[in-house]
Amino acid sequence: MTAVHYGADAVYLGGKHYSLRAKAGNFNPEKMREGINYAHQHNVKVYVTVNILAHNDDLSGLPDYLRELHDMGADGVIISDPGVLMTAREAVPDLPIHLSTQANVTNAASAAFWLSQGALRLNLARELSMQEIADISKGVSGELEVFVHGALCISYSGRCMLSNYMTGRDANQGNCAHPCRYSYALVEEKRPGQYFPVDEDERGTYIFNSKDLCLLESLPQLIAAGADSLKIEGRMKSIFYVGGVVRVYRAALDYLAGLPKEAWEKPEEITLPQEFMEELLRTGTRGITENFIKERPGSSEMNYMTSRVIQTYEPIAVVRDLDNGLLVEIRNTLFPGTEVEYMKQGVGATKVRITTFRDEEGKTLEKANPGNRVFLTTEPALEDVEVLGILRRKIADDM
Known part of the structure; x- marks a missing residue:
C-alpha cells in the first residue's frame, strides 16, 4: 500500500x-x-x-x-x-x-x-x-x-x-541468514576467546x-x-x-x-x-x-567499517485516517513540540511542529509510543495530507 x-x-x-x-x-x-x-x-x-x-x-x-x-x-x-x-x-x-x-x-x-x-x-x-x-x-x-x-x-x-x-x-x-553483513574477526586455535581484527588495508572487518x-x-x-x-x-x-x-x-x-x-x-x-x-x-x-x-x-x-552508514531521518508516524482529524499510527516515541516533516508524493516535504496529541477517546497525552493511534495537532496545520502518507523527523545532519 x-x-x-x-x-x-x-x-x-x-x-x-x-x-x-x-x-x-x-x-x-x-x-x-x-x-x-x-x-x-x-x-x-x-x-x-x-x-x-x-x-x-x-x-x-x-x-x-x-x-x-x-x-x-x-x-x-x-x-x-x-x-x-x-x-x-x-x-x-x-x-x-x-x-x-x-x-x-x-x-x-x-x-x-x-x-x-x-x-x-x-x-x-x-x-x-x-x-x-x-x-x-x-x-x-x-x-x-x-x-x-x-x-x-x-x-x-x-x-x-x-x-x-x-x-x-x-x-x-x-x-x-545474511552472513555477508556480519563483522568478522580471527581466532587462533590455542588462544580461544582472543579475537584479532580482520583488516583489508586497515579499512575494517565487514569484509x-x-x-x-x-x-x-x-x-x-x-x-x-x-x-x-x-x-x-x-x-x-x-x-x-x-x-x-x-x-x-x-x-x-x-x-x-x-x-x-x-x-x-x-x-x-x-x-x-x-x-x-x-x-x-x-x-x-x-x-x-x-x-x-x-x-x-x-x-x-564496499562498506568495511560498519553494516550501515548513519541514518539522518527516522519515521515517526503513518497517516491512518482523516475523517475526524489527523489520525496517525506512531512508529517511534514522540513528544509534543517535536518538529516533523510530512513526506509528500514527489520529493517535497512539509515541516510542522507537533503541538498536542490525543488518543482515540479524546484524552490529551504527554507522549506517544510505537503502535499508538493518536490524533495530531500541528503548527501550522498540515494541508493536502493523505492516508498512508509518512511523517519523519531529523535525527542527524545530512551526510
Missing part, C-alpha cells in the same frame, strides 16, 4: 512458498488476494515471486499454487528455475512469466534463449555495464528490467552458498558488506539503453524505506518524461536536480554504489 501510494506502477511480493524471502512475513492466500485487489483498484500491477532454485520435492504442489495465483488475478510470476518455468507454461500458459535476476542473464544470446522459452520480461543480472545492457536491448525484442536500487548480494546476482555453509540456511531456497545499489543518476542512460522497467529491492524493508525510495524514483521518471525531445539526443548530458539524490539518501543506506554500470567495482564499493 505504501509503494502504491508513493507512485509504484507495479509491486512484487512473495507467498508462503517458493519465494526467496522465506523468513519474511509473506502473504497467505487471503492477504495476497486482498493485496492484488487493492493494487488493481489503483491501476497497479502485482508480480508474485516463484523464484527459488527448486529441488524435486519443491515441484509437488507447484502447479496448483500457480493456478491459484492465476485465479487471484496476479499479473505475472517471477521465476529463475527452468523447471519452474516449464511447469508454469504447462499449468498457466496465459500467465506472464518474468525471469528473475537469479537466472544471471549477462548476454544477448542468453536473453534470446529465455525469451524463446516463454519469458515475457527479463530482469537482467546486476553485473552488467550500461553498454552491455544497451547491446542486449538491441539484440532481443522482449522486455528488459533492471534493478536500480537496494541491497546488493556479494555473490553473483544472488546465487550465494555462504549462508548455507555457515548456518545451514539455504539462500537459494529463501532462507538467507563482504557491499554498499547499496543506487542508479538514480544513471536513469537517463538506462532509459536510452532500452530498460523497460526499473526495479527497487524492497521486500523485508520498512515502509519508510519503500515510500522514501519509490517517491524519489517516481519523481525522477516524471521529471525525465517532461524533458523536451531534443534533450534525449544526448542522454549522457541529462542531469537530475540535486534535491532528488539528497532526498533519497535520507531513507538510510549502507552507502551507495553504481556497481558495474560504469566500471567494475572495487574496494571503494
